[in-house]
Amino acid sequence: MKFVDEATIEVIAGKGGNGAASFRREKFIPKGGPDGGDGGRGGSIYAVADRNINTLVDFRFARLHRAKNGENGRGSDQYGAAAADITLRVPVGTTIFDAETGEQLFDLDRHNERATLAAGGHGGLGNLHFKSSTNRAPRQFTPGQEGEQRKLKLELKVLADVGLLGLPNAGKSTLISKVSNARPKIADYPFTTLHPNLGVVRTSPSHSFVIADIPGLIEGASEGAGLGHLFLRHLSRTRVLLHLVDVSSPDPSIDPVDQAAQDARAIAEELRLYDKDLYEKPRWLVLNKLDMVEDPDDVKQRLCDALDWTGPVFGISALTGEGAQELTWRLQEWLDAEREQANIAQDKADGSYIAEDPRFDDTRSDSV
Structure with a gap:
């Protein structure tokens, strides 16, 4: 396998799902009240050091890594599902920099060491959270947060005695x-x-x-x-x-x-x-x-x-x-x-x- 010791990638975490504004409407149940659920969390992107990998060549061809968005909340107290996370496996000895500022973010020098490259956005709140004694029919809800987006430079420093x-x-x-x-x-x-x-x-x-x-x-x-x-x-x-x-x-x-x-x-x-x-x-x-x-x-x-x-x-x-x-x-x-x-x-x-x-x-x- 060709030895590649540096690569530049872009990681985009998933957006959180929106909260729902919904009200309980069932026969014979008057004044059901708000039942809008929260949105699901967006998918995060992680890097994990793996001693069984010795090159960054895969990242020369797969430069963009995007996690999925969380599901929106629904009525009947249904919360949206969280999106799946993405784990990028890199060689032990990989140093990760912010490609735009040059700041060193992580140094993965131990097997199974883990780093969060981009955190997924939190899901929005449904109107279920806004009910109170003075606000019995809230129509407020919050949208999901955007996931983090970064351009990263990966450098491999081989581990040798x-x-x-x-x-x-x-x-x-x-x-x-x-x-x-x-x-x-x-x-x-x-x-x-x-x-x-x-x-x-x-x-x-x-x-x-x-x-x-x-x-x-x-x-x-x-x-x-x-x-x-x-x-x-x-x-x-x-x-x-x-x-x-x-x-x-x-x-x-x-x-x-x-x-x-x-x-x-x-x-x-x-x-x-x-x-x-x-x-x-x-x-x-x-x-x-x-x-x-x-x-x-x-x-x-x-x-x-x-x-x-x-x-x-x-x-x-x-x-x-x-x-x-x-x-x-x-x-x-x-x-x-x-x-x-x-x-x-x-x-x-x-x-x-x-x-x-x-x-x-x-x-x-x-x-x-």
Whole structure:
């Protein structure tokens, strides 16, 4: 299925039914009084996040979503029926904006999370509600309210723990195909990847994480050059970025370390220009194609010195898979620790955190 990460739609909720002005007229029952019922509620339109959907492509073809109006009230105390609601199922990670003002309305980042896109109008009141001791034959009734109408922009930000970052042909697609179940298109020309690819990396039967590969960035991407700028938003939800750098050079006259350092600085600068928060995310340096250099250790040290790099650094060969397993294990350990800290912080915020007491640690063994 084609990956579509944004769409513009219009939602129109149903109008409420009108109230009725009616009087009870039956043989042998004089002065029956008012019996006009209320109108039914108009249909509302909701959005629900569904983890079984991974694209917004359906909304490219179905742009208008209109709910039905509620029924009008009738005599004999008959209320109008409410109209059926409409539920739009969207991928988890969908952000919904007002298309006219640009205001963010909803961020559906959890399965089954629900948002009201357009509320249906309330039904009008029948004359039954207006009777009183001084107004025994009311002819007042109210019309149904109009339903809400909005023009919305849907944007999908994929939910991944790890994001791959780098120039075109840095080896991102090859790496994700080696360590996960994703099977992206791989070729020896730039911009092979045209849309984000997600893969699940399973490091053990009970441990896994999601990795995302986006189209390669080039210099000027923050201003719209190339393809990667269209998908940089997908990296905003990741916990850590893997910055892949190609340390091989087919041209013997070019120092591969100098070229790799220049490429790494260019990508880092594009991140900074695009989004400061994204630039400040944890980032690991991954040197790819080390199997094509004579002295991998020397290349790794020289590149770290050139970049003044003090963070985690790994050397791999995405083609052969060398070093990829160690990288995934380290990622899993780091992500597990991050999740545990996030859970503790959430428990503290909820007031349900209980600190462990070492006196009741069953895993401890005291020597006799």
